[in-house]
Amino acid sequence: MTIEEVDVTIIGAGAAGLSAAGEAARMGARVVLVDDNQHPGGQYFRQPSPQNYKCKSLVSEKDRHRFVQLLKGIDTPLVKYCPGTTVWDIHDQFTIGLADGERSRRIRSAAIVISAGARDHVYPFPGWTLPGVITAGGSQNLIKGMGIAPAAPVVVAGNGPLLLVAAANLVSVGVEVAAVVEASNRPWNIVRHAGKLIHGGSNLGLAIKYLKILYKSKIPFLRGYGVIAAYGSECLSAVDVAPIIRNGKFERSQARRITAKTMVTGMGLTPSLELPRLLGLKETSMPLRGGPNIITNEKMMSSVFGVFVAGDGSSIGGVELSLVEGRIAGINAAIHAGIGASESMQLSLTRDLSAHRRLCKFRSGLERVFMNNVDWYDLLTPETIICRCEDVTWGKLHKCKEKGLITPLQLKAATRIGMGRCQGRNCLGTLAALTSHEGDDPTKEQEMPRTRPPARPILLSELLHEQLPPPELPDDPHLPRQQD
Amino acid sequence: MNANGQLNFRFDGQEIIGYAGESIAAALIASGISATRLSATGMPRGYFCGMGVCWECVVRINGINTARACRQVVEDGMIVETVNAAEKL
Amino acid sequence: MDLPKVADIVIIGAGISGLSVALPIAKAGLSVAVLDKNEPWSDASGANAGTLSIQVKRAEVLSLIYESIERWKRMPEDYGIEVGFGQPGGIRVATTEAEYNQLEKSVEVQKNKGIDVRMLNREAVRQLGPWLGPNVMAGSLCLYDSYSNPLVAGNAMVAGARKLGGVIAGGNRVSEIRRNAMSDIDRFSIKTVSGDIIHASHVVNAAGAWAGEISSMLGVKLPMEVDVNMLTVTEPSPPIFNRVVTHVGGILSLKQLPNGTCLIGGGWQGRGSVSSGTKNIDYERFLHNMRVAADVIPKIRDLHILRTWAGFEAVAPDALPIMGQLGEDDHVWTLGCARGGYSLAPALGARLAEMILNPSKRDTLLQFSPQRFAP
Numbered sequence A: 001m002t003i004e005e006v007d008v009t010i011i012g013a014g015a016a017g018l019s020a021a022g023e024a025a026r027m028g029a030r031v032v033l034v035d036d037n038q039h040p041g042g043q044y045f046r047q048p049s050p051q052n053y054k055c056k057s058l059v060s061e062k063d064r065h066r067f068v069q070l071l072k073g074i075d076t077p078l079v080k081y082c083p084g085t086t087v088w089d090i091h092d093q094f095t096i097g098l099a100d101g102e103r104s105r106r107i108r109s110a111a112i113v114i115s116a117g118a119r120d121h122v123y124p125f126p127g128w129t130l131p132g133v134i135t136a137g138g139s140q141n142l143i144k145g146m147g148i149a150p151a152a153p154v155v156v157a158g159n160g161p162l163l164l165v166a167a168a169n170l171v172s173v174g175v176e177v178a179a180v181v182e183a184s185n186r187p188w189n190i191v192r193h194a195g196k197l198i199h200g201g202s203n204l205g206l207a208i209k210y211l212k213i214l215y216k217s218k219i220p221f222l223r224g225y226g227v228i229a230a231y232g233s234e235c236l237s238a239v240d241v242a243p244i245i246r247n248g249k250f251e252r253s254q255a256r257r258i259t260a261k262t263m264v265t266g267m268g269l270t271p272s273l274e275l276p277r278l279l280g281l282k283e284t285s286m287p288l289r290g291g292p293n294i295i296t297n298e299k300m301m302s303s304v305f306g307v308f309v310a311g312d313g314s315s316i317g318g319v320e321l322s323l324v325e326g327r328i329a330g331i332n333a334a335i336h337a338g339i340g341a342s343e344s345m346q347l348s349l350t351r352d353l354s355a356h357r358r359l360c361k362f363r364s365g366l367e368r369v370f371m372n373n374v375d376w377y378d379l380l381t382p383e384t385i386i387c388r389c390e391d392v393t394w395g396k397l398h399k400c401k402e403k404g405l406i407t408p409l410q411l412k413a414a415t416r417i418g419m420g421r422c423q424g425r426n427c428l429g430t431l432a433a434l435t436s437h438e439g440d441d442p443t444k445e446q447e448m449p450r451t452r453p454p455a456r457p458i459l460l461s462e463l464l465h466e467q468l469p470p471p472e473l474p475d476d477p478h479l480p481r482q483q484d
Numbered sequence B: 001m002n003a004n005g006q007l008n009f010r011f012d013g014q015e016i017i018g019y020a021g022e023s024i025a026a027a028l029i030a031s032g033i034s035a036t037r038l039s040a041t042g043m044p045r046g047y048f049c050g051m052g053v054c055w056e057c058v059v060r061i062n063g064i065n066t067a068r069a070c071r072q073v074v075e076d077g078m079i080v081e082t083v084n085a086a087e088k089l
Numbered sequence C: 001m002d003l004p005k006v007a008d009i010v011i012i013g014a015g016i017s018g019l020s021v022a023l024p025i026a027k028a029g030l031s032v033a034v035l036d037k038n039e040p041w042s043d044a045s046g047a048n049a050g051t052l053s054i055q056v057k058r059a060e061v062l063s064l065i066y067e068s069i070e071r072w073k074r075m076p077e078d079y080g081i082e083v084g085f086g087q088p089g090g091i092r093v094a095t096t097e098a099e100y101n102q103l104e105k106s107v108e109v110q111k112n113k114g115i116d117v118r119m120l121n122r123e124a125v126r127q128l129g130p131w132l133g134p135n136v137m138a139g140s141l142c143l144y145d146s147y148s149n150p151l152v153a154g155n156a157m158v159a160g161a162r163k164l165g166g167v168i169a170g171g172n173r174v175s176e177i178r179r180n181a182m183s184d185i186d187r188f189s190i191k192t193v194s195g196d197i198i199h200a201s202h203v204v205n206a207a208g209a210w211a212g213e214i215s216s217m218l219g220v221k222l223p224m225e226v227d228v229n230m231l232t233v234t235e236p237s238p239p240i241f242n243r244v245v246t247h248v249g250g251i252l253s254l255k256q257l258p259n260g261t262c263l264i265g266g267g268w269q270g271r272g273s274v275s276s277g278t279k280n281i282d283y284e285r286f287l288h289n290m291r292v293a294a295d296v297i298p299k300i301r302d303l304h305i306l307r308t309w310a311g312f313e314a315v316a317p318d319a320l321p322i323m324g325q326l327g328e329d330d331h332v333w334t335l336g337c338a339r340g341g342y343s344l345a346p347a348l349g350a351r352l353a354e355m356i357l358n359p360s361k362r363d364t365l366l367q368f369s370p371q372r373f374a375p
Helices: A015-026 A061-074 A136-146 A161-172 A188-192 A194-200 A202-217 A274-279 A318-336 A343-369 A394-402 A408-415 A428-435 B024-030 C016-027 C059-073 C075-079 C097-112 C122-128 C150-163 C208-217 C283-296 C298-302 C341-357
Strands: A004-011 A031-034 A079-082 A086-091 A095-099 A104-114 A118-120 A133-135 A154-159 A177-182 A221-223 A225-232 A236-243 A256-259 A262-267 A269-271 A283-286 A291-294 A307-309 A385-387 B006-011 B014-019 B058-061 B066-068 B079-084 C006-012 C032-035 C090-094 C118-120 C138-142 C167-169 C174-179 C188-192 C197-205 C225-234 C244-247 C253-256 C262-265 C304-315 C322-325 C332-336
Touching: A004 A015, A004 A318, A015 A031, A015 A061, A015 A079, A015 A104, A015 A318, A015 A343, A086 A274, A104 A318, A118 A136, A133 A136, A136 A154, A136 A161, A136 A262, A136 B024, A154 A161, A154 A225, A154 A236, A161 A177, A161 A202, A161 A262, A177 A225, A177 A256, A188 A194, A188 A343, A194 A343, A225 A262, A236 A262, A269 A291, A307 A318, A318 A343, A385 A394, A385 A428, A394 A408, A408 A428, A408 C150, B006 B024, B014 B024, C006 C016, C006 C188, C016 C032, C016 C075, C016 C150, C016 C332, C016 C341, C032 C197, C059 C075, C059 C097, C059 C341, C075 C150, C090 C097, C090 C122, C097 C118, C097 C138, C118 C122, C122 C138, C150 C167, C174 C208, C197 C208, C197 C341, C208 C304, C208 C332, C225 C283, C244 C283, C262 C283, C283 C298, C322 C341, C332 C341
Parallel strands: A004 A031, A004 A104, A031 A079, A104 A307, A133 A262, A154 A177, A154 A262, A177 A221, B006 B079, C006 C032, C006 C197, C032 C167, C090 C244, C197 C332
Antiparallel strands: A086 A095, A095 A104, A118 A269, A225 A236, A236 A256, A283 A291, B006 B014, B058 B066, B058 B079, C090 C138, C118 C138, C174 C188, C188 C197, C225 C262, C225 C304, C244 C253, C253 C262, C322 C332
């Protein structure tokens, strides 16, 4: 019963993970590339899978080519690609617990690259739990991944460039979009930050393409507006939109109703942090990048020696940055594992670092274009669901706070918030925001429920097959303790 | 399953058409079904994030375990049922 | 939170032990302050499966367990609080020949002590629990085996004590305890790390994994070992089993709560230490724990595991509760210890409160006195 030893384990086979694996393998490292999904590519390179395409393919020639190159990069005996496999535990330095739906196993790795990506950041609002309200990522997965169109008419509402991409894609496949509702309202920011946006390279071309699609479609484009509530009984039937006024709050008196069977929403992305939090990696708060992001140095190494984090899973930056960060992380992880870097690899790294600097400038410009001061929590009513798994409402949390239960841990014990299947992914961000500045010391950060194994839910049955040495049984409660 | 990859599965007794490689959620949405579970207080819920992180689309597969409809691929003859979280012991 | 300057009793440690003393003291009308270096209920009490089982108790504590379970049951009545109590009865299983023999012997001992428990053979135990796995050879049944919900009980007991005027102050680590033997009212000056001082005439050490540390501050040696106990909880499920399930070897506790989630324990050890403050699961022992559980109730295999956690629990060398006067001073007391601490605390806490308030009761339950560790 030996545990496999490898040089670099890469968690997540999206843009960042695939490029990290490719570079690490190029250096001669033994790589294990783990991914939860059955197919590589993550969100951006989500491959269409069904035989029957109900929608035209939306992948550009450039992306198709890039993806093929990425797959070529991992097509080597040095890379063991493990799809359909979840990382549920990491301990020591570094034993990684894997589970593939049937059985668990461990690998020992000298270095780790976490490239687990991001998810849509959604602020709760009245009616957000209705079937038919989906995220921008959810819409993209239906169209690009499954070739299925969501039910029309669709309202696309929220904040950030992804929404525009989602809206443009919906239009391209012929779905009726009733309105695009974007919270930010500072088009002059494009001019203001033009100096940064120039560094976007092909991103600029893409942005212009999407905007053209939307402009040509003549779909109502409401800037400086937001959805204040979604309505429906069994599923979504309409949404109310209202303008956002100076102080970031919503002018409800000017609300108007739009019929919709699907609402595609999102306020940008936020990194998926279960594994970084399991490892205790240092975070920093970046409001323009979905809140908590992982701190990395120029090697893409985190605060834990030997753990590298790259792509949207470290700090939101989009596919171009993910590809570059993946390469940087892959090279440095291999170096950490003791693999020497040749001169050509060093040169490659230098080029990547320079690309990284340029892309960061573009990112900085882009996020400022979509910047806004919206007070999304202004939308909360006592009935608004905060914890979707346990149906904990904002009103219930408020009542507990009035009874003196004000810290996240106290609220968790009192309401079960964060204790459902999503392991707090849907609600702990809101809980943190709603409990900050409470308690005696306003500068002291509230202790949040700790992330513990399993990093994602796994079936108990997956733990029954791994070969283990005989157990060290707990003490028999009927006997005095054994003296050592 | 026929030559086109078309197959049939059941959702709460209703026969639904699916295609090889499709997720349960996609097949249901294509058939106009967006609600696939009842929450802790009986609210209808369904597909939300599409990438397996929100666990809203949980359904029961063949009467055994729960699975996320957005990730579980349809199989010919599969029995898919709503999970009712409001049903207490 | 502002600490009062004086209290009749100061209790150090706001886990099940400390709170079980605080409630009756507060009800008797005395002023009590409970100090905890963390949030109340942070360690052993929170890393607990909540099993209140008579069957798994050692002979030495059987006389108290019925009373303690009754006190758990009566908390809504006595203190107006909900602790998630349930009394579904419990089945204790044996899965090997050796375990079968052990179980038989244990049941005899329990019966002799007046416990209402029955031995069930392979067919009989399956009639009661058709959800038991094929490897279960026999079981014993006690209809009084119960549980409370540790996730709820802590907050509830804190609220209950506060309602009676008790002060429960988390985030107040005790740094020093001074004795002024001359006075009775400020016999003790208890100082916290933030510099607050509270005076009391009695001190109760209910500090669990840190009881040894507090005991040293009081000039008494208390030999405690600290374990790291692991717990696991599953997703909610339609009903699978309807009894509290334990194991004759003590390696399993299983219960399905009213919300459908299954809580799995058994005393399997995680990793960590009080000095480092880390309390993590141990990979292999965790898997073994799950395998024992799945062997006893196979249907839980199909459930997703949502969460594991671990907490420090202090154990005395003889694995029995420690309760009574601590050292020479009859104003210093202690209560604690794993292996039944959670289930026995309400009874032991009430008895300790009685001892503190009533000197004539101080000659009882001496078998649990910390004196037994005196050199």
